Amino acid sequence: MANNTVAGIVHETCRAIWENLGEIHTKFPSNEEAIQITDNFWKRWKFPNCIGCIDGKHIHIKAPANSGNMFYNYKNFFSIVLQGIAGPDYRFIAIEVGACGKESDGGIFSNSHLSKR
Template identity: 40%
Template sequence: MLMWSELRRLVMPVPDENAWLRIAEDFQQKTNFPNCLGALDGKHIRVTMPIKSGSKYFNYKKYFSIVLMAVVDANYCFTLIDVGAYGSTGDASAFRNSSFGRRLSEGALQLPPPKPLPGTAGPCMPYVFVGDEAFGLTENIMRPYPGSQRAIQKRVFNYRLSRARRMVECAFGILSNKWRVFHTAIQLEPDFVDNVIKAGCVLHNFVRLRDGYNYQDTLTDDIPDIDWAPVRGPTGGMRVRDQLANYFMSPDGSVPWQLNRM
């Protein structure tokens, strides 16, 4: 589609290492989350039942949908998107099979090398994306500690992560409020729906970069979340999360108001 191919080059170019570093600096300044390259989430885009599709597009919420997977920067702009997974995809395979998930696992995203957290001399910490409990914990994907935590450092970590992750929630809210097509089932064939979603995302970036945003547009989001079964994280991801949690309680990494939000 011409709009997607042309506008994407202007408003959603694939980030290189320098672009990732600029994104990380914005997250540090705006959300106080260091070494963060983006907020990650997936949404169901409602569609009418495609012809001869069986139950492939029928999701757990009992309607037909196509999955939009997105990474958002600290300015509510889409950095990377993946469109087209079946609505019935109800587990982490939707992320693993997305172009972003594959490129991340293959080390093909030109991510910056690990570096010490601000104010510290080490150890070097990897750059990460932040998501909710649906995403598997890895060295490059941080999610909250599960359940109701009593340990104060884990509660602080969850709060700090939620501030960074809110960027993707707000981006979806702006997208939904600006383009009302996402409020009802899109009555097109799946390939055309994919194009509508991609067009909406690049137009979102175009308008966002040109006009900014209305704060009220970030407060509602009519696009349903993906509901995936939690995946237990590997040891490397747990280590990175614990180190970040400790850092957020240290003089170098804490912010004055964090304990007031517990």
């Protein structure tokens, strides 16, 4: 099977999984759930007014065609960024995937769905 055929299958499969299961497994917390998360951060870690811990991970990729240096990161390789927010129990509350590797963590966050909420 050709590489582009496999890439197309992987892309189509990932999109189908996201469209059908994304809302179930990465549902954004309601206001009541957010209050509970904040309370749990205080109870478990004695950290007040916190709803999540945020960090990003560069996922190594081949340089996309005609992308210039948008995906070239400070670690000297091409990447997309997965940025996640975890609650006091180490479970993901929200994720943001697909930002260009060149973007800063702050820039990715400020353009995210989470930031807008």
